[in-house]
Amino acid sequence: MVSVATREGDDQLTAGLRADDGARLLAALEFVRQPYAGKVVSTGQDAMDFTRSVASILALLKADVDTRIAGLLFELTLLDPACAAQIELRFGKEVADMVAGIRQLMRLHEVNFVQQEQARAKSNAAGQLETLRKMMLAMATDMRVVLVRLASRLATLRFFADSKLENAMTLRYARETFDLYAPLANRLGVWQIKWELEDLSFRFTEPANYKRIAKMLEERRVEREQFVERSIARLKSELTAAGIRAEVYGRPKHIYSIWNKMRGKAIDFSRLHDVRAFRVVVDDVKTCYAVLSIVHNIWTPISEEFDDYIARPKPNGYQSLHTVVEADDGRTLEVQVRTHDMQRFAEYGVAAHWRYKEGGSASDESYDQRIAWLRQLLAWKSEVADVMVGQEDSERQWVEQLKAASINDRIYVLTPQGRLLELPMGATPIDFAYQLHSDVGHRCRGARVDGTMVPLNTRLKNGQTVEIITAKGEAVASGTAGPSRDWLSDGYTSSSRTRTKIRAWFNAIEQAETLGHGRALLEKTLQREGKTAVNLEDLAQKLGFAKLEDFLLAVGNERMSLRLVEQALHADDPQRQMPAADEAIVPRKSRASSVTQGAKSNVLVLGTDGLLTQMASCCKPAPPDPIVGFITRGKGISIHRASCKNLSQMLMRAPERMVQTTWGDIGGDTVYPVDVFVLAQDRQGLLRDISDVFLREKINVIGVSTRSSKGEATMSFTGEIGSTEQLQRALKVIRDVKGVVDVKRV
Numbered sequence: 001m002v003s004v005a006t007r008e009g010d011d012q013l014t015a016g017l018r019a020d021d022g023a024r025l026l027a028a029l030e031f032v033r034q035p036y037a038g039k040v041v042s043t044g045q046d047a048m049d050f051t052r053s054v055a056s057i058l059a060l061l062k063a064d065v066d067t068r069i070a071g072l073l074f075e076l077t078l079l080d081p082a083c084a085a086q087i088e089l090r091f092g093k094e095v096a097d098m099v100a101g102i103r104q105l106m107r108l109h110e111v112n113f114v115q116q117e118q119a120r121a122k123s124n125a126a127g128q129l130e131t132l133r134k135m136m137l138a139m140a141t142d143m144r145v146v147l148v149r150l151a152s153r154l155a156t157l158r159f160f161a162d163s164k165l166e167n168a169m170t171l172r173y174a175r176e177t178f179d180l181y182a183p184l185a186n187r188l189g190v191w192q193i194k195w196e197l198e199d200l201s202f203r204f205t206e207p208a209n210y211k212r213i214a215k216m217l218e219e220r221r222v223e224r225e226q227f228v229e230r231s232i233a234r235l236k237s238e239l240t241a242a243g244i245r246a247e248v249y250g251r252p253k254h255i256y257s258i259w260n261k262m263r264g265k266a267i268d269f270s271r272l273h274d275v276r277a278f279r280v281v282v283d284d285v286k287t288c289y290a291v292l293s294i295v296h297n298i299w300t301p302i303s304e305e306f307d308d309y310i311a312r313p314k315p316n317g318y319q320s321l322h323t324v325v326e327a328d329d330g331r332t333l334e335v336q337v338r339t340h341d342m343q344r345f346a347e348y349g350v351a352a353h354w355r356y357k358e359g360g361s362a363s364d365e366s367y368d369q370r371i372a373w374l375r376q377l378l379a380w381k382s383e384v385a386d387v388m389v390g391q392e393d394s395e396r397q398w399v400e401q402l403k404a405a406s407i408n409d410r411i412y413v414l415t416p417q418g419r420l421l422e423l424p425m426g427a428t429p430i431d432f433a434y435q436l437h438s439d440v441g442h443r444c445r446g447a448r449v450d451g452t453m454v455p456l457n458t459r460l461k462n463g464q465t466v467e468i469i470t471a472k473g474e475a476v477a478s479g480t481a482g483p484s485r486d487w488l489s490d491g492y493t494s495s496s497r498t499r500t501k502i503r504a505w506f507n508a509i510e511q512a513e514t515l516g517h518g519r520a521l522l523e524k525t526l527q528r529e530g531k532t533a534v535n536l537e538d539l540a541q542k543l544g545f546a547k548l549e550d551f552l553l554a555v556g557n558e559r560m561s562l563r564l565v566e567q568a569l570h571a572d573d574p575q576r577q578m579p580a581a582d583e584a585i586v587p588r589k590s591r592a593s594s595v596t597q598g599a600k601s602n603v604l605v606l607g608t609d610g611l612l613t614q615m616a617s618c619c620k621p622a623p624p625d626p627i628v629g630f631i632t633r634g635k636g637i638s639i640h641r642a643s644c645k646n647l648s649q650m651l652m653r654a655p656e657r658m659v660q661t662t663w664g665d666i667g668g669d670t671v672y673p674v675d676v677f678v679l680a681q682d683r684q685g686l687l688r689d690i691s692d693v694f695l696r697e698k699i700n701v702i703g704v705s706t707r708s709s710k711g712e713a714t715m716s717f718t719g720e721i722g723s724t725e726q727l728q729r730a731l732k733v734i735r736d737v738k739g740v741v742d743v744k745r746v
Contacts, residue, residue, distance in 0.1 A: 013055050013068065021065035025055075028069040028091060035080035043169070045159045047075055053155035058148065061190065066091075067144045070098035071151060077103045101145035102152075104463060146184065150193050153181045157200035166204065174204035191346055198256040206259070213255050213262075224276055225250070231333055232278050238294050239280075246291065247281040277334035281343050285310060288337045292321050295335050299325035302332065310342075318346060414465045426494035427460050430487055433468045434498045441498070442482055442505055443470035457491045482509075515549065518556025525562050531569045542568050544688040559692055603639050604664045605629055613637045613661075615672065619644035620746075622672035623723050629661040637661070671720035673702065674727055675746035681739040682713040689737050694719055697730040716746070 013029065014022035029052075036047040043050075054071040063071075069091055076084040077099065088096035157177065160170045178201050185194035203210045232248050239246050280291050288310060295301075305324035313319045320338040327333055338346070411423050413432060421435050429449070434441030446469035447454055460466065483502045486492065493499055526532050540551035543564065554560035602623070603613045613629070619641040621627050626642040630650055639661060640647040651658055680686055687706060694701050694717070703718035721727045727745060734743045 013052070013059050015059050016062050017065055017068075024091070025065055025068055025072075028072050029055075031083070031090065032072055032076065035076060035083045039079050041075055041079075043156050043159065043173075045156070047079055050152075050155055050159070051075055053158065054148065054151045057151040057154055057193070061147070061151075061192065063144065063147060066095050066098065067148060069095050070102060070144070071148045074099045074102040074106070074148065074152075098145055098148070102148050105145065105149045106152075147190070150181055150185050150190065150197070153177060154193055154197055154200075157197065157204075161200055161203060166207065170204045174201040177201040178205065195254045195257070199254055202256040202259065209259055210255060213258055217255070217258075227327075227331065228276055228278055228333070231276075231327065234298060235278075235280070235295065235335075238298060239291065242290070242294060244287060244290060244294075245283065246287070248278060250278045276331065277336070279336045279338070279343075281338060281340055284339060288321055288339060291337045292323060295323060295325060295337070299327055299333065301325050305334075310338075318342075320346065411460060411462045413460050413463070416465060416467050423460065424494050428458060428491075428493060429454065429456050429460065429466055429468065430493050431495045431498045432460065432466045433470075434495070434501050436468065438501050440468055440470060441501060443472075444483075445469050445471050456487075511553070514556035515552050516556070518552035518554070521555050521562065522552065522565065525565055526569070529566060529569050534569065539565070539568060544685050546684050550685075554692075559696070602664045602670060603627065603629075603661055605637055605659055605661050613639050616640040616644065616646070618646045620672070620674050622674055622721055622727070623663045625724060627661050627663070629659040631657040631659060669722075671700065671722055673718055673720055674724075676717045676719060676727075676731070676734075677742075677744055677746050678713075678715040678717070678734065678740060679742040680713045680715070680737075681741065682708045682711050683739050686713060686737075686739055687715070690715065690717075690734055690740075693730055693733045693737065697726060697733070699726065699730055 010026060010029065014025050017025065032051065033048065036051065039047045041047050041050050051072045051074075055068045058068045058071050073084075073087055073091070073095065076087065084099075087099055153173075156173060160173070177197050182194055182197045182201065185191075185197055228250050232250070236246075236248055239248070280295075282288055282291060302324045305322075307322040310319050310321055319342045320336050322334070322336055324332055324334050411425055411427060413421055413423060413427075415421065415436070421432060423431055423435060429447030430441065430444060432447070433444040444456070447456060447458070448467040448469070449458065449460065449464050451465075451467075483505055485506070487502055488499060493502075522536070523532075526534060536551070537548045540546075540548045543551065543560070545551040545554070551560070555562070555565070605613065613636055615621060616630075616638045621639055621641045627639050628642050628644075628647060629637040629639055630647060632638050637659060678690060680690075687704075691701065699719040699721055701717055701719045703716075705716040707714050719727075719730075724745075731743050731745070734740055
């Protein structure tokens with residue numbers, strides 16, 4: 001049998017591989033020869049030529065053997081399904097998984113051409129394209145799949161260029177490349193592919209400009225190359241004299257980047273600096289700056305054209321020194337200086353990190369860490385300029401926002417119309433429905449995923465098409481349909497945004513019910529009192545409410561006593577006068593006995609009951625405050641809080657008059673007065689809202705003093721409590737009242 005290694009061009013495919021890996025690749029090449037023979041791919045290119053081209057591009061990027069094999073095999077799934085079924089058996093699960101992933105990305109291209117053309121004309125084109133890019137990355141569980149997809153697109157554009165095809169298909173592919181694949185190559189840092197994708201796409205989208213710039217590059221090519229060669233020779237001589245070892249060579253010219261600079265800076269081709277350019281590659285960073293110094297000594301530097309990307313790398317990790325100098329004859333020359341590591345990163349980007357160590361395996365820890373690092377790199381890109389074909393200059397560029405989450409935190413799914421939606425990992429059809437629109441979520445009754453009915457708690461996957469089945473809007477409006485409370489339980493949603501919308505729906509329903517209940521109670525009261533002609537808004541304002549809705553909610557929640565409503569209705573009746581303002585807001589209805597009215601204080605003195613005691617008015621103690629007794633002249637024992645400042649001053653003068661006291665039985669109905677101070681931003685209804693808290697906590701307010709100045713309100717309340725725990729609960733709630741700045745017990 002003739003060895004497959006003898007075939008022409010195979011050495012290029014196996015370049016950089018070990019002998020056994022090279023043999024595996026050649027076996028894969030032989031495996032596809034028969035099924036690909038005489039067949040063409042969707043673009044019209046010979047299948048064997050296409051896949052060999054893909055594998056050759058991957059070899060130039062020094063991809064590992066499994067990636068190159070996957071590049072050869074992925075078209076089998078369409079051209080020969082019988083052979084495709086043998087992939088895992090012949091080449092292993094990893095290659096089979098990569099082939100499946102590549103085909104999934106190919107499917108994304110196949111089903112979205114029309115949708116992309118529609119999105120291009122809409123205002124959200126940039127957002128949809130960015131979502132599509134992120135979807136491609138998320139769908140690729142192995143990032144090498146994206147690399148193969150980029151290589152396959154480059155192979156296709158090369159075929160179009162070599163065949164000199166210029167039709168609607170080539171234009172469509174070129175636009176898609178500009179929108180999707182070139183930005184992805186840029187984001188991955190695979191510059192070799194990025195530059196060629198852009199140049200080839202530019203050739204089809206702007207053929208006149210492409211040919212014009214290519215012609216200008218060619219016209220004076222010999223003269224320009226001679227000038228660069230003389231400059232390189234001079235610099236090499238200076239570097240040798242300085243004992244510096246370096247590689248110096250001309251830098252390739254990329255037509256699209258030249259066009260971008262001419263357009264962006266509004267300058268003519270003759271004024272471009274980097275048309276005449278070369279690059280210097282050295283061993284370390286220190287030598288980079290030494291070379292820069294020599295360059296600036298030989299030629300005159302143009303200061304505004306100097307960039308130090310070593311000290312301040314670009315957001316994508318690119319590092320190099322860039323300078324523009326002026327030669328003796330006035331012509332400008334761009335020089336780039338970098339280390340070998342920087343050069344490898346610039347040429348291959350993160351692809352250089354995917355090469356296996358000698359003898360490594362796809363499942364080793366080092367490889368997994370590299371993949372994790374890559375995903376972080378993709379998520380943390382903060383500045384990528386993308387160009388959209390057919391838009392005005394001002395609309396052509398946008399900057400990606402810094403992304404805090406990694407690619408794996410999101411999934412990307414499609415509507416039946418091809419619109420892409422970004423959802424959290426683990427999202428369900430319910431999350432999808434609410435992402436479309438709150439109304440779609442409320443009316444959701446079922447879902448189809450890729451045409452199949454699924455339960456609403458099904459976890460969605462990248463690339464799926466989801467269709468929501470909804471109830472009629474009238475059913476939701478009438479209350480016969482709507483979200484289920486079960487959706488708030490575990491398993492039905494993964495998005496806090498979805499749960500918030502569901503809760504908002506139920507809160508709105510409950511509020512509507514409360515409003516209806518409040519209105520019914522109010523109307524019943526008006527009928528009973530013979531006041532059905534009363535204006536409800538005027539009545540609400542009379543009772544301290546800014547809005548009628550707030551008034552009805554207070555009545556419906558039973559926070560507003562209907563007795564107060566009755567009193568307000570008869571305010572002009574001398575026989576049924578309204579109580580004072582403070583009393584109207586917080587009615588005094590406590591049945592407890594107050595120590596201010598002679599009730600027993602329940603204080604024990606030295607373990608003895610029955611002695612005359614009184615609560616000190618300066619600190620107003622209440623159980624279970626630590627207390628101390630002070631013997632007064634003629635008024636028995638004054639009971640103070642242990643922390644009372646007045647008490648400490650009196651004890652300094654007469655320490656012998658202190659007696660030990662403690663609380664006895666503090667149960668029952670005895671209440672104790674306490675003072676509360678409130679500082680707040682003044683607003684209508686503030687006093688009512690604070691008084692409502694005392695009412696709900698069953699604290700009887702026996703004194704109120706308020707003052708307002710320059711938008712600030714100060715309030716002092718005296719209330720009666722059974723214990724300080726009761727007061728602390730009230731203070732905690734008052735702190736949450738709108739506008740309250742501070743609240744404390746005095």
